[in-house]
Amino acid sequence: VLEHLRPREVWNIFENIISNTPRGSKKEEKIRAKIKKWIKEKSEKLGIEVEINEDLAGNICIKMPPSQGSEARNPILLQVHMDMVWETDREGGYDFDRSGIPLRIQDNGEWVDAIGTTLGADDGIGIALLLAIFSEQKSIRHGPLELLFTVDEETGLTGAFNLDADKLNITSNNLINVDSEDFGVITIGSAGGGSTEFIKKIEKKGNQDDSHDFKCMEIIVEGLQGGHSGVDIHLPRANANQLMAQILYTISENVEIFLSKWNGGNKHNAITRKSVAKFSFRNKKEIVKQIEDIFNAEKLQIMEYYKMDKHELEPNLNISNIIRDIESYVDRNESKEIIETVFLLPQGPLTYSPVIEDLVETSNNLAVIETTDTEIRIVNSSRSNINSELSTFRKKLKVLGNRFNWKVNLLPSYPGWKPEKETNPLVQYVKRTYEEYADKPIKMEAIHAGLETSIIGDKIEGINMVSIGPTIENPHTPNERVNIESVVKFYAVLKRIIQDFQL
Known part of the structure; x- marks a missing residue:
């Protein structure tokens, strides 16, 4: 070639x-x-x-x-x-x-x-x-x-x-x-940089016997540009995990939902391009409509920001949902803890250098969310040109994780x-x-x-x-x-x- x-x-x-x-x-x-x-x-x-x-x-x-x-x-x-x-x-x-x-x-x-x-x-x-x-x-x-x-x-x-x-x-x-x-x-x-890992052991319940009492919805956020979580972090690009958190948090504020799976991203140094989540909810007509209404309102708000302007920030962004067969799920309180944690995690530039023009000084990338049958894991990739600022921010992540009952691992950093x-x-x-x-x-x-x-x-x-x-x-x-x-x-x-x- x-x-x-x-x-x-x-x-x-x-x-x-x-x-x-x-x-x-x-x-x-x-x-x-x-x-x-x-x-x-x-x-x-x-x-x-x-x-x-x-x-x-x-x-x-x-x-x-x-x-x-x-x-x-x-x-x-x-x-x-x-x-x-x-x-x-x-x-x-x-x-x-x-x-x-x-x-x-x-x-x-x-x-x-x-x-x-x-x-x-x-x-x-x-x-x-x-x-x-x-x-x-x-x-x-x-x-x-x-x-x-x-x-x-x-x-x-x-x-x-x-x-x-x-x-x-x-x-x-x-x-x-x-x-x-x-x-x-x-x-x-x-x-310099370092990853901070949140791990939460989960115990799922529910099965096909609940299919009459519960429905399951899958939401997919995809088509994002992504990019390098260092050199592209200053660009106005969306992170799929962050958009998913926005949708799930707004739904969970109004409706009782039970999280089954959440998977998004697989590289600590890449801005997440796709995120998929599944959750169950009670099979009542008014609840189904309420969830659909909230989903559509959040989707419209996100699309207006990233796609409706003449300078589209995410031209290929797509957000969809589909009703799936019931899956096992974690209880409501644990679901809320997981969703609220991700909703609060920052994404993108946190501070800019006071010395070097336009240089991002400290940032965070909500890089990976992955769910197995027994645990859910979140990886934040943080960077800073000032070693002390990197250390301080990662301590804040640890406080946040501990507050929501996660095991927090501060993985080795580099200078x-x-x-x-x-x-x-x-x-x-x-x-x-x-x-x-x-x-x-x-x-x-x-x-x-x-x-x-x-x-x-x-x-x-x-x-x-x-x-x-x-x-x-x-x-x-x-x-x-x-x-x-x-x-x-x-x-x-x-x-x-x-x-x-x-x-």
Whole structure:
């Protein structure tokens, strides 16, 4: 599909090595094996010896020897992550474990995306860029290079948390992370984050014998744009779990309902696109009508906000209900506790930075609600560029959860990366080099998303860090796409950074 795109080696690797290999988070075994095999075969063809190191986490570091005459240069550490987010809006789902990503070039000829799934350019295009550097190294005059491929960035940053710099034999004091998503921007700071889990044991009752006394309604909120819960959290996009909570709370305020199931979202770092809930209620004509009236009123209110304006915020939003067969359910008080908890949980930006214009400082994503026969689980993914603010907000979540009788687990957090653009020589060098190639002003910014740099920086004392990359839009959603021209320009920038590096 991509064979005519340039730089040819980058796109060839992206299509035939990266996109054809399943690499979901915590499922990187195949891509790890593919990268190591490819490196060994390419090394033999090039007639060079390379060092391939692995740590217990599964991270890989490839040590590339310098070009002749460049042995005295300091090494550069180039870093990407191997995993991707698996999301689809295909009606029948998609078997990511057994199928490659269905790539295509959009009709406008400017973007590459996937048909009905996430593309995995985050961070597959980064992997392809590093492997292309390795493949074409004889045409690039360079000092020692260390290519670091980490695991499980998307669901817990566990590769970075468990990175063993000694075992990987990392010696560089300058890190270039290739996981940013806007050409012409140098990322110099990022948010810290942590997930907070609410768990409630439930005991369901009721069965088909109640079918004459009770009815069951299923409500579906779907068709939302979703997005990355860091870089897209400031956008006026709906969260399906939050909309569902609004509907269920309003119904439960007026009618006695008994919750059976509630499932929405499956990724902590994605804004929820679909939420499905089922509840039972007494089979009386006036109650059925009352619920239908409340549902229709809430639906109209939500649709007016997100769809009726000439600038539709959620153009594909759909809210529907259907009467189902009776299912087992939890009692009324527990149903109210669950619904009220979710209704009170915040979604989106909480505060903005007083220092950096338009930067979300602290946010929360109501990421996951899932129900089994014995428990219901809620996952909040919170972020902040200020570590103390993150800690304070998560304490508030714990108080809220405890008040409604949930078991609250504060899952391990990761630190933020504090911007230091004036004192960081790597930042200044990358900016100067970037400016030679970009046809627009170079920006330096902090982002409201987690990057592995914050954790790696804690592990390698005194390391200088930047994050750069080509332009990717809508990561973590089936609308993800990467800009073709930005890949051309970025590859040229990356090669020049490597070639001229003298720090």
